[in-house]
Amino acid sequence: MTALPPLTAAEARVDAEEARRARALRVDKVARWVLPVLVFLILIGLWDRIVVWNRIPHYILPGPGLVVETLIKDWAILFSALLVTLQITLMALAVAVIGGVGLAILFNQSRFAEMSFYPYAVILQVTPVVSIAPLIFIYVENRTAGLLLCAWIVAFFPILANTTLGLNSTDHNLRDLFRIYGASRWQRLRYLQLPSALPYFLGGLRIAGGLSLIGAIVAEYVAGTAGIGSGLAFRILEAGYRLNIPRMFAALLLIAVCGVVIFAGLSFLSHMLLRKWHDSAIRRES
Amino acid sequence: MQDGPLCPSCEHPMSDLIHRPTLPLGQRPKVLEMSRVGKVFNGNVTALRDMELTVNEGDFISLLGPSGCGKSTALRLIAGLSNPTSGRILWDGGQGRGDLGVVFQEPTLMPWATVAQNVYLPFRLRGRSYPEVRSEVEEALSLVGLSAFLDAYPRELSGGMKMRVSIARALVTNPRLILMDEPFAALDEITRHKLNTDLLALKSNIGCTVIFVTHSVFESVFLSDRIVVMAARPGRVIEELAVTAPYPRSEAFRTSADYAAHCQIASRALHLAMGEPA
CATH class of the missing domain: 1.10.3720.10 (MetI-like)
Incomplete structure (x- = not known):
């Protein structure tokens, strides 16, 4: 005998839902810190590259x-x-x-x-x-x-x-x-x-x-x-x-x-x- | 969270909150008297007309009536929160500080203060230090079954428990009269029943005098020994009924023939008050 299939399917769905929500929460927590830092690093990198590539003098825009x-x-x-x-x-x-x-x-x-x-x-x-x-x-x-x-x-x-x-x-x-x-x-x-x-x-x-x-x-x-x-x-x-x-x-x-x-x-x-x-x-x- | 009993042990000996024995109706000493008390708002709205009421020690009086009948106005007048435009309210022997306890429809607790600090408030406002009155505060909270929650903040409590804190605060000064303005109206049915039963146990325990405003016939019959039925436009007293069933009343009273009979009488009076055929 196996367990009733519709019930386990429903339970599985609930569990999946639960797990998805927990995962979303964890991702949220990490993203709150990682995303701004990432944006910061990208902007700094971009700034640096623009200065270097365009050979902008430091008295106009320093790197x-x-x-x-x-x-x-x-x-x-x-x-x-x-x-x-x-x-x-x-x-x-x-x-x-x-x-x-x-x-x-x-x-x-x-x-x-x-x-x-x-x-x-x-x-x-x-x-x-x-x-x-x-x-x-x-x-x-x-x-x-x-x-x-x-x-x-x-x-x-x-x-x-x-x-x-x-x-x-x-x-x-x-x-x-x-x-x-x-x-x-x-x-x-x-x-x-x-x-x-x-x-x-x-x-x-x-x-x-x-x-x-x-x-x-x-x-x-x-x-x-x-x-x-x-x-x-x-x-x-x-x-x-x-x-x-x-x-x-x-x-x-x-x-x-x-x-x-x-x-x-x-x-x-x-x-x-x-x-x-x-x-x-x-x-x-x- | 489970609400504890309002009166955990009725045999519990009272140390600070004096037990006042309740005498039979007709033999009780007077607490206060309202004679021909009226209140007119803005010169033309009559909220209350010629109210006569004598409150005796140990009475449990319900003011029963539809909205707009002046029952809350009467309570505010007794509390001294507004002045009557006619008639007068006389306390027997004068009113002292702490003679009055009030329970509003909302628990009305200070959210920034713990349960114990909230109950301590009436004493704090009279300049008493907490150590002086600690036993009274703890006793009042044990009477409402909240001994374990002295240091909790109101937001941690359920609606029923907040109301119990509010009742403890009204009791703590051992007042001669407690006013309750539809205190359980905002609670769910189950909590309300429980609080009604516990309030009665508390009443038998310390023998307090209560004026209780309600619009529920069942609540008024279950709780009180005197029901004052009021009508609206203008707010006035229609008649007074006595509920003769003796205290302490248990949950069994709710299903008795006596209770049903009293409910029927009170309902009829209320229908008359509302100008409908009984």
């Missing part, structure tokens, strides 16, 4: 090898410039967090404060920082303070907007519950509104991280043309004047890596803070 060489050769100059830019970026981000969250709480607690100041926060946000920066460097004597102010103007708004939204997005039943138990304003803020706002705040923080780097770079460009500075943007400008194109590329590479590291760091922070309870940080089986 990738030369860029890396310059990065190593000029590391002392570029690294100290990187530290300056990074310092401004992180300080601006810190001030943006304090300012953004502080203003959000103030606006949330006082409707009149919100009515009075919110329009100006929006105006500050929508005016391109490149157009404000030259003015800032006229009136602000201290260079670091000027850079910080520029970067802050760009970075604080997403934190303010997101945190405000979060503070207002509390569950209405929980609000009622806090009222029934006689919670004070401070208790409601501390135990209900701030935790509710955390995921929103972290979303804003990730955007602000990238923006504060942009703000710092833009401010350095503006300040740099005024003849002072030693950040990465200034190095790019300086190298441009001297037709040192390989160094421009090397500095650009550092800035890009910097931005990626900031974004990854903030994403990791967000994940660690939310992984226990928030849907965004919880992986589900599909």
Whole structure:
């Protein structure tokens, strides 16, 4: 006697289906890393070949090898410039967090404060920082303070907007519950509104991280043309004047890596803070 | 995940949550009184008109009626979440903090806090430290059968278990009155039955006083000893029925002739309230 054929066939089909899905999942996992790396390698190779085949001079387009060489050769100059830019970026981000969250709480607690100041926060946000920066460097004597102010103007708004939204997005039943138990304003803020706002705040923080780097770079460009500075943007400008194109590329590479590291760091922070309870940080089986 | 019993052992001696003996109807001390309470929204929508209700210690009162009959409005008025436009609500001896526990239709838990922290909330808002009230929190959670889930987060629990946490939070301050606003309406039938049975066991266990809003005749008859039938447009009380079957009521009560008779009476009253022929 053999087993019933239709049943085993169906089972086999299910098993094949299952195996196919598992295989697709594995392929997905590998491809997520392999594909971007592959694209990267192909582009670098293509870049290198184009430069070599067309005999493009290095002051017009340096090959990738030369860029890396310059990065190593000029590391002392570029690294100290990187530290300056990074310092401004992180300080601006810190001030943006304090300012953004502080203003959000103030606006949330006082409707009149919100009515009075919110329009100006929006105006500050929508005016391109490149157009404000030259003015800032006229009136602000201290260079670091000027850079910080520029970067802050760009970075604080997403934190303010997101945190405000979060503070207002509390569950209405929980609000009622806090009222029934006689919670004070401070208790409601501390135990209900701030935790509710955390995921929103972290979303804003990730955007602000990238923006504060942009703000710092833009401010350095503006300040740099005024003849002072030693950040990465200034190095790019300086190298441009001297037709040192390989160094421009090397500095650009550092800035890009910097931005990626900031974004990854903030994403990791967000994940660690939310992984226990928030849907965004919880992986589900599909 | 399997839901545990709401009351694991009814012989369990109470350490912090005082057992209040339930006296027969008519001999119970008063908790609060509503006299001619009305609520008008926007100056023209009458949500509730001239509601009279005396709540006594140990009562299990169901507010039964169609949607729009003002039963949830009545609950919000008692909870102090809105003020009546006429009449008044008087607590016997005044209302103290922690005299009231509330269970909403949704579990209404803080997703960022563990089960124990959620149940601790009423105490936290009164400035009590966790070690001070740890035994009360753990006791309330053991009463709803969730002792093993103190450190779980709400998202790890089933719908029924979340509701149990919500009930534990309402119980934890040993309140004089617990308000429940259709707490089991969003749950599946099987879980609802189980929670109904367990809620009754809990009631016999600690002798709490409950006002329970529902639109289910069966739920109101099974749970309560007083059913207040309400009608809509304008929201008002039509009549009050007594369910004389003694507590503790078991699952067997659901199939008894007594239960069927009470359901029939309550159904008829509800049909009248809805303006339909009985």
